[in-house]
Amino acid sequence: MTKLLVPTLLTILLTGCANSSLFSGWGEEQAPRNSQQHSAPKMQVVNVMADPNAPAIDYSQAQQQASANLYGNAPADALYGNGSSTNARMVTKHVGDYVQNMTQDLIANMEYLTDKTPVGVTNFALIDSDLQRTNLLGYQLSESFIHELHKFRIPVIDFKATNYIRVTEHGDYLLTRDFLELTEKAPIEYILTGTLTKHQGGYLVNARILGLKSKAVVATAQMLMPFYVVDALLPSEHSMVDGVKLTQGE
Template sequence: MSRLIIFPIALLAAACASEPPVSTNELAYVEKPTETSFWFSDEPEVQPAPLQYDITKAGLAPKSHVNILAEKVVNELVLQNDSLRSDQPLLVTTPVNTSDYSKTDALGLQLQQGFVAAFHSHEFNLVDLNVANALRSTEQGEFILSRDWKLLPSDLPVSHVVVSTMDTTPMGLVLNARIVNVTNNRVVSAVQTFVNMNSLPGYLSPSNQVIFQDGLLFRHEASGQGNAVVLGAKL
């Protein structure tokens, strides 16, 4: 006769609690992903050569965590899209702070460039607002990009724009992005995501013990208790 052995729940919980927590990085590349295939064939499967990033050889440009974040956000925007066609003109605006739509930072500026590259990889019809009407040749170089509205075209045939907002918490970054039809302000796609501070090295860092906010100095009991700081941002 077989015997049924029942372990006390308390012992099982204690065993699980003794295991150390597993640290994960949701933006890291998986070098050897698990492949699942339902195709059966007598011929041996040919494995593709692994993709290597080597700056000394020809190949794809190396990517960092901020580039991967931009790709993941755009991938979901494309997935959630319910009406925008890839042949319709699309303009990507700069991500702004949630509390102030007229301010951004170094991370927002870089994410905007990443969104443009990611949407182009999906073969969307992108429009670059910052291309000036004329090329400027100076002693420092030749320039055509500008943020001066007087040098930019004013009649771009754009009906859809990508808008996004950012906010920091003590743990990381909250990012919301959406595609809006500017003819009727209808949202055709929307994404929200949270990124741990450790996943964006070089862009986010823990707050200091003493911070300057709204013209006042605040002192926390320890560093890292305030919202994460975007490196390069103006305080």
């Protein structure tokens, strides 16, 4: 009985060793094949250290370029101004905002005027001219002052209004600049007028209210209007000088 068990055990041990070597050989053959199929890509190492000899980056120019790409060329020109201003910036205010502050200054030091005193508003003249020249800014200042004075309940007389409505193919109009179509007299006692002085940073606006008969100044205001605000005004015609169209009175 013992003699029969010994050969049997030897046979089992030899068979197990053969199978073990067989399986170990199969694994060794398959391992290189699998590693070749699923090998990880090599890592590309990039040096992120800044080059001390590299030129400096103009981030302001890059920001303006990014804004131009975001808004397009035309809206970006409207936002940053299209005139001769060297320090273009985002236009967050318009002429009316500055006129509002100037009107508050006028009201603060105003004399003799009441809510029953009729006031007329004229265009602002260029100070280095014969006072018969203005520009688009001079036109818009008078329009904005009419609005602000009315907000303070000061009666404003628009002397450019005619006694009739002119119906044409291009539209229906009440206002005119032809003095022959205007009434000879208007119930105006005081006039809001002023001058424009071109400044290195913009336009210096000088506003005043004076008596039509006495010529006495009863209120004054002064403010520097930056170029980027003035350049945001776009004339409807292309003949411009310094970003605005010059006109001459008669």
